[in-house]
Amino acid sequence: MELNGVAATVEQVKALALTNYGHFTSMLVEDGGVRGLSLHLRRLACDSRELFGADLDTERVRQHVRHALAGVARPVTARVTVYDPALDLGTIGHDAEPKVLVTIRGAARAEPAPWRLRIASYRRELPAVKHTGLFAAMHYRRQAQREGFDDVLFVNPDGTITEIATSNIGFIRAGHVVWPRAEWLAGITMTLINQSFGESTSTEPLTLADLPSMDAAFATNAATGIRALASVEGVSWPTEHRVLRQLRAAYEAQPAEAV
Numbered sequence: 001m002e003l004n005g006v007a008a009t010v011e012q013v014k015a016l017a018l019t020n021y022g023h024f025t026s027m028l029v030e031d032g033g034v035r036g037l038s039l040h041l042r043r044l045a046c047d048s049r050e051l052f053g054a055d056l057d058t059e060r061v062r063q064h065v066r067h068a069l070a071g072v073a074r075p076v077t078a079r080v081t082v083y084d085p086a087l088d089l090g091t092i093g094h095d096a097e098p099k100v101l102v103t104i105r106g107a108a109r110a111e112p113a114p115w116r117l118r119i120a121s122y123r124r125e126l127p128a129v130k131h132t133g134l135f136a137a138m139h140y141r142r143q144a145q146r147e148g149f150d151d152v153l154f155v156n157p158d159g160t161i162t163e164i165a166t167s168n169i170g171f172i173r174a175g176h177v178v179w180p181r182a183e184w185l186a187g188i189t190m191t192l193i194n195q196s197f198g199e200s201t202s203t204e205p206l207t208l209a210d211l212p213s214m215d216a217a218f219a220t221n222a223a224t225g226i227r228a229l230a231s232v233e234g235v236s237w238p239t240e241h242r243v244l245r246q247l248r249a250a251y252e253a254q255p256a257e258a259v
Contacts, residue, residue, distance in 0.1 A: 022083030023047040033256025052096040068102040114230040114239040118144035137165040167219040189220035196250040216241040
């Protein structure tokens, strides 16, 4: 765990526990490369301007990630968290000097197991920002898992589908990919799929009543790629589908950018 390229101290990281104001991105690193690295860096720069009113030197971010990865040969998930350790609950309005925290954990490369989702009515604060405020999402995920599900699907109060706790959700209908049209976090894997499939993707306002008309469903996340969905409560789908295989192949074929 390194902060601006140096081993982080407890004093420096405690702001994440006590104040928890910041943003992050997580990326799968294999052989020193990341699919969609430029998109991850762009996200970090945009979110820094939104949360801190400060520009972020993305080339310095790459240097910090490279430093943290030195000597690591296996596939890992690198999380880059941007926050200011000097800000606390009473000084949150002060000018910020965001720092870059890089943490690394192992990454499983087996095809992810299909998920079964529970439904919850919830809308994340600042849904377009990948911020560190994960309490509610983790609360609903915990409830879902305690009830025997794998994760949670969020719907707005008006019933429109948005996203999974820390993933995007997509559907397959008549050979096309359909994303919900709503306020959600546009994931990197989701963006790469759209770049690959072009006119074969679309967004629509979707409700739970639309689920039975879908041929298959999947979740996307930078750490796990594309995961088949087995069900959303009472609606089930096959976890093997021609378009799912095409999506996985297209994602795996995306060229990695060197960190």
